Amino acid sequence: MSTFKRRDFLKLAGIGGVVFASRLSGFSFAAQSSPPEEFYFVQLSDTHWGFNDPKINPDAEGTLKKAVDIVNALEHQPDFIVFTGDLTHSTDDPKLRRTRLREFRDIVGHLKVKDVRFMPGEHDAALDNGEAYQEFFGQTHYTFDNKGIHFIALDNVSDPKAQLGTEQLKWLAADLQQLKPDAPIVVLTHRPLFELYPQWDWATRDGAEALSLLAAFKHVSVFYGHIHQQHHHQTGHIQHHAAKSLIFPLPAPGSAPKRAPIPWNESAPYQGMGLRSVAAEVQKPSYTLDEINLTPKQPS
Numbered sequence: 001m002s003t004f005k006r007r008d009f010l011k012l013a014g015i016g017g018v019v020f021a022s023r024l025s026g027f028s029f030a031a032q033s034s035p036p037e038e039f040y041f042v043q044l045s046d047t048h049w050g051f052n053d054p055k056i057n058p059d060a061e062g063t064l065k066k067a068v069d070i071v072n073a074l075e076h077q078p079d080f081i082v083f084t085g086d087l088t089h090s091t092d093d094p095k096l097r098r099t100r101l102r103e104f105r106d107i108v109g110h111l112k113v114k115d116v117r118f119m120p121g122e123h124d125a126a127l128d129n130g131e132a133y134q135e136f137f138g139q140t141h142y143t144f145d146n147k148g149i150h151f152i153a154l155d156n157v158s159d160p161k162a163q164l165g166t167e168q169l170k171w172l173a174a175d176l177q178q179l180k181p182d183a184p185i186v187v188l189t190h191r192p193l194f195e196l197y198p199q200w201d202w203a204t205r206d207g208a209e210a211l212s213l214l215a216a217f218k219h220v221s222v223f224y225g226h227i228h229q230q231h232h233h234q235t236g237h238i239q240h241h242a243a244k245s246l247i248f249p250l251p252a253p254g255s256a257p258k259r260a261p262i263p264w265n266e267s268a269p270y271q272g273m274g275l276r277s278v279a280a281e282v283q284k285p286s287y288t289l290d291e292i293n294l295t296p297k298q299p300s
């Protein structure tokens, strides 16, 4: 799709101001054109470095590297890249946790874009309140601005109770106080802020408090991970978009007796895994989402 066509597409897509352009195969990146007046970032999520079960993902050691290659091959490189948590797979061993975080950092160090934002997931941070994570990646909640859009990274994982907590909510309220009601805001977080499926830990205990603070603003979109599948939802006027995982897919909310990984499909390798790019015209908080699937290995 040319840039021109994509703009038309944007104009036509009234619903929630978002276009979902799902990609069936991975390597046609013409639609990634990003003229200077657009901003564009890539979201990767739930890489679970250290996960090991060949029935679920026989390429567990290669999938993250493949994703790095896919991002590096994008025709136009994004303004920045964000990893929305569960960088590593959970372990009780603090030493192994640090080894995994280090190895993850080394692999993503091969990304051409050097503006990379990290966030923890409960696999990285819930067992030590984010201590090891912070040694490698610093703060677990923070803000930054990119081309007029205010980004807020929220940590709903370092507290094992799956909550933001009073202090972080106060910090969020203080940050929002400086913004105008029409300021475009993008929230990045790991768990959904709304009650998607609390039985499976797909919720944030005090997420509703964050959403009520954000509701005062006209243009708010939330990008998150944790549920290992593409998912789109709206609470009030706030949009919520979950990204696929880069290690294994999970079933749709409540569609299976257990929240168990969907096993690897030999006839469709990497099925249900992927990353996404998010583009917007500057000053127009209307986002185009391109879902990018991982492609099977080329036969050698």
Ligand SMILES: [Zn+2]
Pocket: 086, 121, 122, 123, 190, 225, 226, 227
């Ligand atoms: Zn998670």
